[in-house]
Amino acid sequence: MSTQPNGLLELHRIERTFKVGRNLIRVLDDVSFSVQAGEVLCLVGESGCGKTTTGKIAAGLLPPTQGEVRYKGQNVWAMPKAAFREYRRAVQIIHQDPYASLNPTQRVVNILTAPLLRHKLVRNRREAVEKALELLQVVDLTPPEDFLNKYPHQLSGGQRQRVSVARALTVQPQFLVADEAVSMLDVSIRVSLLQMLERLREEMHVAYLFITHDLAVAKYFAWDGRIAVMYLGRIVEIGPTPQIIHRPRHPYTQALLSALPEADPKATRTKERIQLRSLDVPSLLNIPPGCPFHPRCPLFQPGLCDTRIPSLAPVDGGVKVACHVVTEGAAQ
Amino acid sequence: MTEQRLDGHLNEEYILQVEDLWVSYQAERGTVKAVCGVSFNLRAGETLAFIGESGCGKTTLGLTFIRLLPATARVERGRIWYSRGTEAVDVLAMHEQELRHFRWRECAMIFQGAQNAFNPVLRIWDQVLDTARAHGETDKKKIRQRMEELFQLVQLEPRRVLRAYPHQLSGGMRQRVLIALGLLLNPSLVILDEPTTALDILTQRSVIDVLRGLKERLQFSLILISHDLSLAAELADRVATMYAGKIVELASVWDIYYRPHHPYTVGLIRAVPTLSGDRGRLISIPGSPPDLINPPTGCPFHPRCPYTTERCQEEEPPLQAVSPTHHVACWHWEKVIAEGGERMLTKAEA
Numbered sequence: 001m002s003t004q005p006n007g008l009l010e011l012h013r014i015e016r017t018f019k020v021g022r023n024l025i026r027v028l029d030d031v032s033f034s035v036q037a038g039e040v041l042c043l044v045g046e047s048g049c050g051k052t053t054t055g056k057i058a059a060g061l062l063p064p065t066q067g068e069v070r071y072k073g074q075n076v077w078a079m080p081k082a083a084f085r086e087y088r089r090a091v092q093i094i095h096q097d098p099y100a101s102l103n104p105t106q107r108v109v110n111i112l113t114a115p116l117l118r119h120k121l122v123r124n125r126r127e128a129v130e131k132a133l134e135l136l137q138v139v140d141l142t143p144p145e146d147f148l149n150k151y152p153h154q155l156s157g158g159q160r161q162r163v164s165v166a167r168a169l170t171v172q173p174q175f176l177v178a179d180e181a182v183s184m185l186d187v188s189i190r191v192s193l194l195q196m197l198e199r200l201r202e203e204m205h206v207a208y209l210f211i212t213h214d215l216a217v218a219k220y221f222a223w224d225g226r227i228a229v230m231y232l233g234r235i236v237e238i239g240p241t242p243q244i245i246h247r248p249r250h251p252y253t254q255a256l257l258s259a260l261p262e263a264d265p266k267a268t269r270t271k272e273r274i275q276l277r278s279l280d281v282p283s284l285l286n287i288p289p290g291c292p293f294h295p296r297c298p299l300f301q302p303g304l305c306d307t308r309i310p311s312l313a314p315v316d317g318g319v320k321v322a323c324h325v326v327t328e329g330a331a332q
Numbered sequence: 333m334t335e336q337r338l339d340g341h342l343n344e345e346y347i348l349q350v351e352d353l354w355v356s357y358q359a360e361r362g363t364v365k366a367v368c369g370v371s372f373n374l375r376a377g378e379t380l381a382f383i384g385e386s387g388c389g390k391t392t393l394g395l396t397f398i399r400l401l402p403a404t405a406r407v408e409r410g411r412i413w414y415s416r417g418t419e420a421v422d423v424l425a426m427h428e429q430e431l432r433h434f435r436w437r438e439c440a441m442i443f444q445g446a447q448n449a450f451n452p453v454l455r456i457w458d459q460v461l462d463t464a465r466a467h468g469e470t471d472k473k474k475i476r477q478r479m480e481e482l483f484q485l486v487q488l489e490p491r492r493v494l495r496a497y498p499h500q501l502s503g504g505m506r507q508r509v510l511i512a513l514g515l516l517l518n519p520s521l522v523i524l525d526e527p528t529t530a531l532d533i534l535t536q537r538s539v540i541d542v543l544r545g546l547k548e549r550l551q552f553s554l555i556l557i558s559h560d561l562s563l564a565a566e567l568a569d570r571v572a573t574m575y576a577g578k579i580v581e582l583a584s585v586w587d588i589y590y591r592p593h594h595p596y597t598v599g600l601i602r603a604v605p606t607l608s609g610d611r612g613r614l615i616s617i618p619g620s621p622p623d624l625i626n627p628p629t630g631c632p633f634h635p636r637c638p639y640t641t642e643r644c645q646e647e648e649p650p651l652q653a654v655s656p657t658h659h660v661a662c663w664h665w666e667k668v669i670a671e672g673g674e675r676m677l678t679k680a681e682a
Contacts, residue, residue, distance in 0.1 A: 046532035046533060157386075186386055186621070187385065187559070188600065188603050191603045191614045195616060219607060219611070220605035220611060220614065223610075256534065257607060259536070259537035260607060261563060261565065262562050262608075263565050263606065265566075265589050279538055
């Protein structure tokens with residue numbers, strides 16, 4: 001198939017449950033989105049909202065319980081083996097913790113050459129090492145020769161994360177899932193890593209599913225892309241980044257943005273705050289009926305929000321919102 | 333009034349006066365110079381935030397104040413004067429008994445990630461009692477009353493939470509329990525190390541609001557240690573930027589954020605994306621953090637600084653007062669101010 005009407009990677013009505021003891025918890029419910037080649041989609045939300053699970057499902061590390069993951073229009077879990085292998089090569093993941101995601105017993109050179117040799121992307125070891133040097137250069141670890149023989153523990157957090165990115169790049173991916181990839185790094189290092197990831201997008205046309213809890217980082221990295229806000233396993237708002245940041249429609253997005261402290265004393269001390277009706281996040285074992293946000297929502301309307309689950313509906317500005325009150329207001 | 337050197341006698345305006353503090357760790361590779369000649373004064377009722385990146389010495393500093401450094405650490409030099417009414421005592425010279433009184437009754441520290449340090453098999457109330465008893469408070473009724481008051485202030489339901497086990501509370505709730513517990517014996521000085529790290533946005537907000545409310549009500553002095561510049565922007569009266577174990581800039585929160593004089597402070601602030609406005613440009617500070625075993629000669633920031641001259645490589649700039657309330661350790665602060673720190677930006681983008 002040469003046409004890709006639904007983008008490079010598409011998640012279609014994904015549901016995912018986990019068994020915890022005797023309980024079945026639903027971590028994702030009806031999650032759909034698609035990402036085009038070279039596009040950035042940021043997933044934001046608080047811990048436990050399902051961001052990481054979504055990332056793992058997108059990268060094929062975890063099958064969905066319901067729904068389809070489609071790579072170039074094909075359901076990846078119903079593909080022939082060779083096609084699945086091709087999808088797994090094209091979609092790579094960068095994990096949050098660079099201290100945990102690199103094998104501590106392997107030198108950088110082995111970390112980078114192993115996937116090259118495994119996927120037969122090079123003819124021999126000499127070529128693999130050459131390629132590894134090239135990749136270290138791409139992720140700004142220069143001079144690359146200095147890093148080849150280092151073990152992960154000899155590198156700083158920022159350098160390790162760059163090695164993780166280089167490892168992901170060995171197999172020439174078209175799509176990177178970055179799960180809180182810069183969250184653990186110090187601010188001065190974080191920016192250069194973000195700039196490096198951005199350069200990959202420009203130069204290699206890599207698409208991103210960029211997962212973060214930090215809305216300001218999402219704004220910076222996905223300024224010409226989109227943001228999807230998740231709450232208790234559902235996408236509650238999705239749209240172009242400037243719209244989500246400057247004109248949030250969903251009361252949860254509004255609450256998040258108003259609560260965020262900023263590195264600007266005047267702005268952060270005078271910002272108007274949205275008060276929620278409750279501070280408690282409901283347990284996934286006991287998701288409220290209707291709109292899962294209704295027990296905390298300032299716009300709550302009894303009889304409406306606690307009975308029907310709102311689905312994502314388009315409003316203006318290319319934004320989709322899952323909120324009865326907002327979409328009704330927009331329709332009128 | 334000088335921030336760097338004291339005349340040796342007590343100034344009642346201050347609750348804490350730190351003079352020329354040096355702390356190092358013994359490591360296999362050599363001596364790690366974690367805190368190098370830190371001096372500052374903390375006014376009663378003031379909030380002072382220490383900002384800086386990992387390894388800049390800010391946590392070591394906090395641990396030194398309450399003498400909880402690990403065995404591999406050594407205080408090489410310095411004095412920490414704590415004002416107790418009309419007399420000042422050197423925390424570093426306190427013996428065991430005195431220290432016990434000092435900790436928690438006079439100075440409470442709430443550690444990073446300590447919301448996970450509760451005993452999982454004890455109810456919150458029992459842990460409160462343990463703490464109180466360990467510090468010589470035995471009147472159960474009085475403790476209960478105080479705890480209920482404090483819980484109200486940190487927006488927790490006393491009856492439910494005191495009866496709960498730690499696992500029944502969310503991370504944010506545990507953090508608020510911990511803050512209340514820290515204030516149990518009414519300390520006049522509180523040290524918070526990364527109080528909101530690892531908390532979600534909405535929880536973080538509630539902790540920040542609680543802290544602000546508590547400060548207004550209880551009037552304690554607060555030392556805030558954080559890598560999070562937005563937290564300091566929210567809560568601090570004054571901010572100290574730390575780099576390589578030194579205070580490189582110390583000023584009011586407004587001056588630090590709107591008129592930073594040190595290139596490193598400029599870099600830190602402009603490396604954080606904001607929500608308002610367009611995408612904006614961010615600074616990425618080139619190079620990597622200094623090696624504290626072999627710190628650079630001269631100004632420790634010189635290898636990463638676009639303002640570096642020969643002098644910076646040879647001579648270390650002292651923390652000097654450029655106005656009565658603004659101190660900076662940089663030979664070129666006038667140039668930094670004149671250019672609005674623009675050079676940090678250009679170098680990063682080049």
